[in-house]
Amino acid sequence: MKLTFLGATNTVTGSKYLLEHNQQTYLIDCGLYQGVKYLRERNWIVPPISVSKLNAVILTHAHIDHSGYLPALVKNGFTGPVFCTEGTHELCKILLPDAGFLQEEDARFANKYSFSKHKPALPLYTEKDAEHSLKQFRSCAYHSPLALPGDLQLSFSPTGHILGASAVQLTSASTNTTLTFTGDLGRYQDLMMYDPEPINTTDYLVTESTYGDRLHDPIDALDVLQKIITKTTNRGGIVLIPAFAVGRAQLILHLVAELIEKNRINKIPVFLNSPMAISATEIYQRFHHELKLTATDCNRIDQYTHYVKTVAESIDLNTRQFPCVIISASGMASGGRVLHHLKAICGNYRNSIVFVGFQAPGTRGESIINGVDQVKIHGKYYPVKAEIHHLDNFSAHGDYKDILTWLKMIKSPPKCTFITHGEPAAADSLRLKIKDQLGWKCCVPSYRDSIELK
Numbered sequence: 001m002k003l004t005f006l007g008a009t010n011t012v013t014g015s016k017y018l019l020e021h022n023q024q025t026y027l028i029d030c031g032l033y034q035g036v037k038y039l040r041e042r043n044w045i046v047p048p049i050s051v052s053k054l055n056a057v058i059l060t061h062a063h064i065d066h067s068g069y070l071p072a073l074v075k076n077g078f079t080g081p082v083f084c085t086e087g088t089h090e091l092c093k094i095l096l097p098d099a100g101f102l103q104e105e106d107a108r109f110a111n112k113y114s115f116s117k118h119k120p121a122l123p124l125y126t127e128k129d130a131e132h133s134l135k136q137f138r139s140c141a142y143h144s145p146l147a148l149p150g151d152l153q154l155s156f157s158p159t160g161h162i163l164g165a166s167a168v169q170l171t172s173a174s175t176n177t178t179l180t181f182t183g184d185l186g187r188y189q190d191l192m193m194y195d196p197e198p199i200n201t202t203d204y205l206v207t208e209s210t211y212g213d214r215l216h217d218p219i220d221a222l223d224v225l226q227k228i229i230t231k232t233t234n235r236g237g238i239v240l241i242p243a244f245a246v247g248r249a250q251l252i253l254h255l256v257a258e259l260i261e262k263n264r265i266n267k268i269p270v271f272l273n274s275p276m277a278i279s280a281t282e283i284y285q286r287f288h289h290e291l292k293l294t295a296t297d298c299n300r301i302d303q304y305t306h307y308v309k310t311v312a313e314s315i316d317l318n319t320r321q322f323p324c325v326i327i328s329a330s331g332m333a334s335g336g337r338v339l340h341h342l343k344a345i346c347g348n349y350r351n352s353i354v355f356v357g358f359q360a361p362g363t364r365g366e367s368i369i370n371g372v373d374q375v376k377i378h379g380k381y382y383p384v385k386a387e388i389h390h391l392d393n394f395s396a397h398g399d400y401k402d403i404l405t406w407l408k409m410i411k412s413p414p415k416c417t418f419i420t421h422g423e424p425a426a427a428d429s430l431r432l433k434i435k436d437q438l439g440w441k442c443c444v445p446s447y448r449d450s451i452e453l454k
Ligand SMILES: [Zn+2]
Pocket: 061, 063, 161, 184
């Protein structure tokens, strides 16, 4: 077995791992690079693999940094199957076409203002390309081993990160070698996701390290949310929650519905204003048996939530002045409908803006939580007078304690643990903790490193 790291090395995006075994090739995760420019430019470099000969792509989960390069791979000649869980498949049906649409929008914008060095600027792929790539998806059940060419067995086990997220295990019977990819690991005692499921054993492990150097604040999420909503609505203000459309938006809806149901907050209107979050909520409700959501919880979400579907309704929402909760995407306020709410809400001290997840460097969300007194949106500056909260306790990623808890359940030390999907400090910090606390051999691979797994 030979493993090559084509993404998520010393960064949290672009997850892509090439596995070569018995003359067969597989790509585990097929993520888009996001964030800083030199990384995004890698999206335009075709991976150094024979794309048309690739046997299959295997996805750990639907997030774009793990799946978003797939339509480009198909455009470049990949015709094989894409294996993933059913939840991942359903979420990709909304996430990938949206990613294509956004890239078309970016290209249109670049052409309109002529700021791209490429004339004309082209999208990496279109919404249509993304829809085309979905035809290659094959859903797999958890714990149902699938035989792949090259004497490999593939299986998925849930990791509690988002719906459908799973660890991917590949086993070669002839060499008696197992390789496991964690994908993104969720948290223990999450309010909506079940705990990450342990794996028994593996010879080699590729683990994420997003929070490899941090611990989440041990807060009671319901309590904190109750206090913020009560304080804001008592002074006649609006609570705006920029949230990631998949996962976090559903968790917030679930918690707010519970607070209303238990009379812990007044029965105020709750608006979900993001077409993608609305579609994702419908999928989460359909797959509620995979989550800690009962049918009653799902009904309660519908009972207390106004789904804002049209642009006219979205605009109308900003003309209203009454206490309410608005949940909108994107989670880092880098785009989407949340920007219109931000413009209308941020200048009034009565309002609160609550960020509920990781805010990447350089995003509007990061600058607002760092206390800027004005924020630039659509070319204009707006004063920030609203009360700002950052609750990274709502993250869908485990912290280093969660990661170590999951690792400790593996019965014997892997021959080597590769630490990926983390900024350099986070990845190295997790490396040291694994080495010191578990005594395991581990390393932080670099971009395009290739390793023979014996
Ligand atoms: Zn993820």
